[in-house]
Amino acid sequence: MPGVVPLVLSARSEGALRGQAARLLAHLEERPGAxxxxxxxxxxxxxxxxxxxxxxxxxxxxxALRQLAAVAAGESTAGA
Incomplete structure (x- = not known):
C-alpha cells in the first residue's frame, strides 16, 4: 500500500458521524479483503x-480500524 489513506467521514450531526464510523468499521471487519x-x-x-x-x-x-473505533466512540486520537 502506498503511503497513508484518508478515510473521510461526513454527517449532519456528531451522533450520525459516530454512527457512520461504526458502520464503516463493521464493513471493514466483515470484509478483510477490502x-x-x-x-x-x-x-x-x-x-x-x-x-x-x-x-x-x-x-x-x-x-484504520483503530481510528474508526475511536471516531465511533467519540474519542480524539492522533490520526483521526
Whole structure:
C-alpha cells in the first residue's frame, strides 16, 4: 500500500458521524479483503459532504480500524 489513506467521514450531526464510523468499521471487519485505497476513494467521490466531519488517516488496515473505533466512540486520537 502506498503511503497513508484518508478515510473521510461526513454527517449532519456528531451522533450520525459516530454512527457512520461504526458502520464503516463493521464493513471493514466483515470484509478483510477490502482495499483501503478503494474505500477511501469511494468515500470522497461518492458520499455527500455535511458539516460534521472526521478523517481517519491510516497506513494500514489495523490502524484504520483503530481510528474508526475511536471516531465511533467519540474519542480524539492522533490520526483521526
Amino acid at each position: 482495499r483501503l485505497e478503494d474505500v477511501g476513494l469511494s468515500l470522497v467521490t461518492a458520499r455527500s459532504r455535511f458539516e460534521h466531519r472526521a478523517v481517519a488517516v491510516a497506513a494500514d488496515r489495523d490502524e
